[in-house]
Amino acid sequence: MPGVTKEQIAKAKEWDLLSYLQTYEPHELKRSGPNEYCTRTHDSLKISNGKWCWNSRGIGGRTALDYLIKVRGMDFVGAVEALCGYRAPPPQERPKPKPPKPFQLPEASRFPAAMLSYLQGRGIHPELLQACMQAGTLYESRKYQNCVFVGRDPEGCARFACLRGTRDNFRIDVESSDKRYNFSLLAADPECPRLAVAESPIDALSLASLVKLSGGEWRDSHYLSLGGTAPRAMIQFLHDHPHVTQVSLCLDNDKAGIMGMERLENAIQDNPELSQRVKLIYRNPPPAEHGKDYNEFLCAHTKAVREQRQREPAR
Numbered sequence: 001m002p003g004v005t006k007e008q009i010a011k012a013k014e015w016d017l018l019s020y021l022q023t024y025e026p027h028e029l030k031r032s033g034p035n036e037y038c039t040r041t042h043d044s045l046k047i048s049n050g051k052w053c054w055n056s057r058g059i060g061g062r063t064a065l066d067y068l069i070k071v072r073g074m075d076f077v078g079a080v081e082a083l084c085g086y087r088a089p090p091p092q093e094r095p096k097p098k099p100p101k102p103f104q105l106p107e108a109s110r111f112p113a114a115m116l117s118y119l120q121g122r123g124i125h126p127e128l129l130q131a132c133m134q135a136g137t138l139y140e141s142r143k144y145q146n147c148v149f150v151g152r153d154p155e156g157c158a159r160f161a162c163l164r165g166t167r168d169n170f171r172i173d174v175e176s177s178d179k180r181y182n183f184s185l186l187a188a189d190p191e192c193p194r195l196a197v198a199e200s201p202i203d204a205l206s207l208a209s210l211v212k213l214s215g216g217e218w219r220d221s222h223y224l225s226l227g228g229t230a231p232r233a234m235i236q237f238l239h240d241h242p243h244v245t246q247v248s249l250c251l252d253n254d255k256a257g258i259m260g261m262e263r264l265e266n267a268i269q270d271n272p273e274l275s276q277r278v279k280l281i282y283r284n285p286p287p288a289e290h291g292k293d294y295n296e297f298l299c300a301h302t303k304a305v306r307e308q309r310q311r312e313p314a315r
Contacts, residue, residue, distance in 0.1 A: 253287075
């Protein structure tokens with residue numbers, strides 16, 4: 001063949017695609033299974049068992065030569081020369097990242113029956129649900145009837161939202177949410193010095209429900225969801241509420257939660273302003289015998305109270 005010899009063609013065909021990418025373009029490989037890879041540029045291009053297949057285009061092959069011709073668009077001679085070391089393959093064109101969508105709350109349902117039934121089934125007190133709905137921090141989405149937990153900045157503008165399924169374990173943050181402003185339940189007094197921090201909105205509501213059920217005043221504290229264990233939402237809340245001087249770290253009683261509480265405490269102590277203002281930080285995970293998080297603790301508590309009432313003789 002003009003331009004390349006039979007020996008060069010045979011040498012080029014010795015390259016399988018996985019070996020070629022591992023050698024010359026390792027940044028392009030991404031593991032997608034125990035014995036399977038895909039490429040970062042084309043996530044539907046799968047490589048396994050010595051073969052590759054670009055599923056979205058319906059093409060495939062065995063060798064790196066096939067790949068350079070069918071995917072990279074090289075001519076046969078150029079691809080052979082590239083694999084024999086005589087010519088560099090053309091640079092892979094990376095798709096331009098899509099600009100982020102503006103933050104937008106999901107459309108609300110007019111009748112939040114699914115949300116109320118789900119959260120009350122998780123033990124959340126109806127008074128807290130009503131308070132959150134009135135504050136505009138909780139509603140049911142019209143599509144799929146998800147719980148929508150909203151985080152607002154000090155001016156009351158919605159900046160964050162996360163969805164929690166009412167029929168399954170679905171959960172996701174709304175695109176372009178600002179994670180500094182997570183879901184919170186504010187105290188009655190804006191100058192309240194107490195803040196309780198939890199990993200999720202349901203755990204935060206569970207904390208307040210436990211206070212309510214024990215006869216306490218749940219409005220005597222702020223409650224904040226972190227959306228995980230990262231400190232950013234807590235740090236932002238403390239800056240936005242300068243009267244807070246006591247922080248209760250109520251993360252899950254598991255490895256991630258224990259490490260998270262240490263990280264949160266360090267984040268306060270490493271901040272010059274907060275380390276001087278916050279006088280009390282205490283770690284307050286739920287009792288291990290009642291589960292790993294405060295919602296499990298709440299459900300265990302309400303179950304025990306219900307069983308106790310059933311055992312009491314009628315009066």
